Amino acid sequence: MLNQYPLWKYILLVVVLILASIYALPNLYGEDPAVQISHRTKSLIDEDKMAVEQAIQSKDIIFKSAELTQGRLLVRFNDTETQLIAAEALKETLGKQYLIALNLAPATPDWLRAINAAPMYLGLDLRGGVHFLMEVDMVAAVKRLEESLLSDIRSYLRDEKVRYRGVRRDDKGLHINFRELANMQKAAEILPRQFRDLEFSENEDTLTINARLSEVAIRNEKKSALQQNIITLRNRVNELGVAEPVIQQQGSSRIVVQLPGIQDTAGAKKILGATATLEFRMAEGTRADWLEAKETGRTPLNSVLYYERDGSPVLLNRRVIVTGDQIVDAASTFDGQKGTPAVSVRLNSKGANTMGDTTRENIGNPMGVVFIENKIETKRVGDTMTKHRTTTKEVINVATIQGQFSSRFQITGLESQEAHDLALLLRAGSLRAPVEIIEERTVGPSLGKDNIEKGFISVIIGFCLVLIFMTVYYKGFGIIANIALTANLIIIIAVLSLLQATLTLPGIAGIVLTVGMAVDANVLIFERIREEIKNGNSPQASIHAGYEKAFSTITDANVTTLLAAIVLFTLGTGPVKGFAITLSIGILTSMFTAIVGTRAVVNVLYGNRDIKKLSI
């Protein structure tokens, strides 16, 4: 019996089609404007949900639903206007410990969500948003570690009463100089035991011990610098109030940050890349000393010359009392007396102790607050890339200590926006090593919407043109191919939805291209059938021979295209990857629908029957 399929093949086809239709379905539902609420430190619970619901209702705001998932609360609204009003209201009532972000949540019905069906995940070029690629300055990270080891060595040798002439650091590592051989030998004996990250070597001629970081220590430092930076960036992104951010490691020194739907990209860039922090130091000498130091360029041994924002000089002690790392909480506020912007900070216990001791001993003396900011920039000169690092250190405030204070106090001397940003940065923690934005792609919301529309229109038009052509050219068999093509499109969408692979505009182009190329398998088969009929074979035998002979050709042709697509996927980035994904999926699904799918329809229509003529 020619042209009949076993029952299981029909069942398989029907099951695949039903599943594909179900999983493609969520794409038909739109999105709800929503507000996403989370807490800085804890997971939200049912009580929070009730509190939020009450807060919204008390303002006469109507919401669609509120749901608690993974410790976060998602409240849906009917329109963006209510969404914005509700977000403002919640910010006021919930307080600073809650993070509130605007979001567009898929309006997938519950029964579909229960089986994990979700719409396709749209890339930033379709939904609008910012993509940053950041490079962590690993040289700076290692330098920082060496510098901290340097001061540890200094105090360790002092504690152990080993006299040394000096310690310094350069590109080759750390160098400790001695006056006497005996001291050097003692140090060479005890240092390796205490500092396991360093590899020591002695030079008896110059009375120097050289130390450099071991490969393992460097590797670990780089790894932890990257991880620490990712954590800090995540904190900062949360502070910005972005729903569904992506913060991922890429390669060994890069971080990808994607912020869907964000509008103020300038602000986001400033916050994400900022390394701003604070240092508190005691001022030294009088105003006259400061001016003299500025003119002569000479400073007393224990102090460093800084400048205030207005350009006036200040001499500050080399010893840092407290650094920004010891600040556990910060908020922007207004100074009660002067009404100027201020940042109120809270120190950890170690910082509070030092600050308490220092201020008690220095009542009536001036203390300076230094604002420090690091920037790096890669520039190309000819064919070589160089990194330029700049550090800005400004004294934002010099004030006389009126009385002892320890853990909580205020800092003034900033502009309003600066106070707000600094408070945010101090809260989110500092970056372990400076980062540089080396790639940015921002798509405005209007372009995103345009891209979706245009992509959708070209899929529909391309699809319809192919349907019409196939019907005209292959008649009955053309319609069968069209059924397969439609099924193919549904399966592609279902697979993309299931994998939650990112759909980009080039990805849509990939779908359009597959629509055009998917009919190829059917064209090959149908041309073979026509040939067989021309050669005088019976319709049934022609169908059989057509499918059989075309099969290996179809496989060869598709495997080669698939090879190109896989290469694209592994070596491509971002939008190109999106194209490779849809192209690969399209090739695989089209082979299934064009060979197995059309054959099933053909078998049902023509199989085991006496046919005189084929509509082909």
Add this chain to the structure above:
Amino acid sequence: MSHTHIDTKTMINFMSKRKLAMVFSLLLVIVSIGSLATKGLNLGIDFTGGYLIEAGYQTDVKLDEVRTALANAKFKDAQVQNYGSSKDIIVRIAPREDINKAEIGDNILDVLKTTSEKEVVMRRVEFVGPQVGDELRDDGGIALLVALGGILIYISIRFQFKSAVSAIIALMHDVIITVGVFSILQLEFDLTVLASILAVIGYSLNDTVVVLDRIREAFRNIRKTTAEDILNISINQTLARTLVTSFTTLLVLLALFFYGGEIIHGFATALIIGVVIGTYSSIYIACSTLMILKIHKQDFLIEAKEVLVDDAP
């Protein structure tokens, strides 16, 4: 397997014109390489690094005014063009040293806002650092080479070496000419265009493999004919399929070209050129190369046993 009936009267004698086609192709390739060597490619910021800002105005934009405004704001090197419509513009700037780059996109947008009384909307800002541009260019080159290598191996295994060589030559022919057109017309060559060049490789090969497949079958089934006749027969048998598939693919590409928006324009253009050239090359270049390599029956005999393996779906 039954002998195929061949109606030689309706056949087009493609191979008789193969010398002419060779000259034509050689000419196209030389012009393309010449243009690539002299003019080079108009590389997009993906590969050169730099800034790109797309902005939407409410009314038609006077480009000269925008250029003057930008020049006054120290952006003398800015290239300003309409993009898609007379209300949208695109501004390109090479990487700069004197301005903090994190803010440059916003600075330009501020300048643009001064050129119109009505609102100017930011549609797209792209910045690619010099190190990323270099990497993307290297990765793109590697991707092309790996794809070509993989394909050479696959076809060598599935067919035989002469077929693989002719497929690769047809492929390089298509890629060089497609890239050449981008160079001659100085169309912008960015990441999506590179992606579509790789898609052209996939497509061109798809076409060539179908013809090669027929040639292998014909060498095994038809006796007592010259290689030239076999090639002619095979091309004619696959001609309808080659044209129909190219036509449906062109249909969807035209839909993309006209309705897909500006961003996808380069992508669609490269594929349209690639599909047209690919169709021609699978007929002429692959087969002409086989003739030059003196393909004959023995080349396919070793694999004769394999015929039994080809199974129905």
